[in-house]
Amino acid sequence: MLYHLSYWSLQALTHAFTAPPAENSRSPNGVTLHVSTPSTTHYDNPAHGERFAVIQPERIQILRDQPVSAGRYVLYWMQQAQRAACNHALEFAISEANSRSLPVVVTFGLTDDYPEANLRHYAFMLQGLADTAQALRQRGIQFVLRRGSPDQVAVSLSREAALLVADAGYLRIQRQWRQSVAQQATCPVLQVESDVIVPVAVVSHKEEFAARTIRPKIHQSLVRFLTPLSETRPTQSSLGMSFDGLDATRPDAILRDLRIDRSVAAVTDYTGGHAAARRLLDRFLTNDLQGYATRRNEPGLNAVSHMSPYLHFGQISPLEIALAVRAAGPSPDADAYLEELIVRRELSMNFVTYNESYDRFECLPQWAIETLHHHAGDKRPYVYSRRELEEAATHDPYWNAAQLEMVYTGKMHNYMRMYWGKKILEWTASPEEAFYTALELNNKYELDGRDANSFAGVAWCFGKHDRPWTRRPIFGTVRYMNDAGLQRKFDMRAYVRRVEALAQRGVE
Numbered sequence: 192m193l194y195h196l197s198y199w200s201l202q203a204l205t206h207a208f209t210a211p212p213a214e215n216s217r218s219p220n221g222v223t224l225h226v227s228t229p230s231t232t233h234y235d236n237p238a239h240g241e242r243f244a245v246i247q248p249e250r251i252q253i254l255r256d257q258p259v260s261a262g263r264y265v266l267y268w269m270q271q272a273q274r275a276a277c278n279h280a281l282e283f284a285i286s287e288a289n290s291r292s293l294p295v296v297v298t299f300g301l302t303d304d305y306p307e308a309n310l311r312h313y314a315f316m317l318q319g320l321a322d323t324a325q326a327l328r329q330r331g332i333q334f335v336l337r338r339g340s341p342d343q344v345a346v347s348l349s350r351e352a353a354l355l356v357a358d359a360g361y362l363r364i365q366r367q368w369r370q371s372v373a374q375q376a377t378c379p380v381l382q383v384e385s386d387v388i389v390p391v392a393v394v395s396h397k398e399e400f401a402a403r404t405i406r407p408k409i410h411q412s413l414v415r416f417l418t419p420l421s422e423t424r425p426t427q428s429s430l431g432m433s434f435d436g437l438d439a440t441r442p443d444a445i446l447r448d449l450r451i452d453r454s455v456a457a458v459t460d461y462t463g464g465h466a467a468a469r470r471l472l473d474r475f476l477t478n479d480l481q482g483y484a485t486r487r488n489e490p491g492l493n494a495v496s497h498m499s500p501y502l503h504f505g506q507i508s509p510l511e512i513a514l515a516v517r518a519a520g521p522s523p524d525a526d527a528y529l530e531e532l533i534v535r536r537e538l539s540m541n542f543v544t545y546n547e548s549y550d551r552f553e554c555l556p557q558w559a560i561e562t563l564h565h566h567a568g569d570k571r572p573y574v575y576s577r578r579e580l581e582e583a584a585t586h587d588p589y590w591n592a593a594q595l596e597m598v599y600t601g602k603m604h605n606y607m608r609m610y611w612g613k614k615i616l617e618w619t620a621s622p623e624e625a626f627y628t629a630l631e632l633n634n635k636y637e638l639d640g641r642d643a644n645s646f647a648g649v650a651w652c653f654g655k656h657d658r659p660w661t662r663r664p665i666f667g668t669v670r671y672m673n674d675a676g677l678q679r680k681f682d683m684r685a686y687v688r689r690v691e692a693l694a695q696r697g698v699e
């Protein structure tokens with residue numbers, strides 16, 4: 192059972208970090224939201240603002256309500272937000288520990304059994320955890336990395352904790368782990384939401400139809416939640432405490448021991464961790480933010496931020512990214528970027544939170560299911576097996592390039608993901624088979640796979656968060672895409688050349 196804390200009960204419990212609610216459109220930290228047209232929002236910030244470090248009480252939920260125990264430390268069970276920087280759950284744990292003159296211990300449970308995870312994902316995640324362990328050490332905080340189911344690792348360390356702080360995760364397994372910790376921990380358990388700008392339940396209590404329905408709800412809360420988070424210095428170090436665990440600074444050694452699917456190679460194009468994420472973000476701000484609104488869709492350019500793998504593993508906070516983009520100054524490019532990072536991404540969080548079937552064909556809207564079934568018997572121009580698709584053995588050079596880009600780099604260009612998914616629907620024997628094939632391939636090869644965005648992105652190809660379009664064979668009224676559209680809009684030869692260069696390099 193989840194309890195939402197009221198402002199006042201939270202004050203009593205946590206000596207909260209709250210700022211008073213915004214008046215009109217101006218918040219206490221000086222962020223102002225101007226809505227210039229019904230669909231355009233400028234995210235700007237007057238120079239005098241940003242004085243308050245804020246953990247809004249709506250980010251916090253009590254998962255296990257009992258008196259604070261007489262423990263040796265405050266435990267932060269890190270699971271989704273795998274970073275030391277801009278992490279509301281970590282800062283909350285530090286502040287709680289300081290108020291009790293206790294140290295903070297951070298733990299992470301490393302399971303071999305995460306659904307659909309393979310060597311590629313584990314390698315990237317462990318690189319990130321090495322980075323996080325070092326950053327925590329510099330702040331006097333011990334990182335305890337243990338093999339085991341994450342919930343059980345957290346429960347075992349809760350036995351000596353005064354309080355357990357968890358971060359929030361939205362997928363089914365993440366919610367189950369938190370429920371299990373809430374049931375079995377021996378101290379109070381609080382959850383702090385740090386991987387979205389606006390907490391999911393603040394935005395909406397139901398599944399939203401589309402970006403157009405969730406956008407105004409998110410925008411009206413930005414003034415309150417798009418606010419900086421400052422770091423609190425721990426008053427007690429936990430570095431001298433003794434715990435069993437793995438040496439997080441040796442990711443390769445840990446990786447060798449894991450009993451995991453090793454069929455997909457680690458990537459060389461992206462290195463895990465906050466430091467690598469920040470380097471890519473800075474490069475994006477310097478080179479590609481200007482022009483993002485028009486250039487992001489051009490597959491040959493790849494002029495995007497590449498933040499999705501880092502966001503997926505919680506190695507960088509969406510808040511850190513959004514504040515950095517906003518600090519670059521108001522522009523249509525910044526607006527376009529923040530629309531993707533906040534509205535589109537948080538629509539996916541809404542989807543997996545409120546649609547229990549988010550990973551099944553039944554998650555689609557009724558109109559889409561009906562129209563796809565109605566056209567299920569239509570003759571397909573090509574029918575490919577899952578293996579042929581996986582091996583990029585179709586007649587279509589653009590589709591093959593997209594598949595190979597994903598296999599080689601762990602990240603397919605956004606525009607090509609749409610085309611890729613639509614063509615799987617067109618070239619597979621049934622819409623259900625197409626749906627599961629797209630999801631499996633996406634989650635197997637994309638570094639950012641198995642994310643709320645993965646489920647929403649694949650479902651979008653089959654009509655989710657979209658509306659009916661003109662009727663066509665196979666698709667019915669689900670939106671259609673074709674290669675002529677790609678050729679008309681983009682320099683597709685440049686894209687194919689870019690991927691051919693990757694193919695020559697091969698997969699290490």
Ligand SMILES: Cc1cc2nc3c(=O)[nH]c(=O)nc-3n(C[C@H](O)[C@H](O)[C@H](O)COP(=O)(O)OP(=O)(O)OC[C@H]3O[C@@H](n4cnc5c(N)ncnc54)[C@H](O)[C@@H]3O)c2cc1C
Pocket residue numbers: 487495496497498499500502503531532533535536539603604605606608609612633637639640641642644645646648649651652
């Ligand atoms: C079939 C299909 C599958 C997809 N699978 C995934 C996936 O497995 N994991 C994943 O993170 N995204 C997925 N997406 C969404 C999108 O393609 C990626 O988020 C984007 O390509 C990531 O690259 P980037 O970080 O360089 O994007 P940028 O253009 O730099 O965007 C910045 C951030 O905004 C968010 N964003 C951008 N586009 C979208 C979008 N369409 N929907 C939701 N959020 C968005 C992401 O968090 C992204 O990191 C999928 C889309 C489709 C159509």
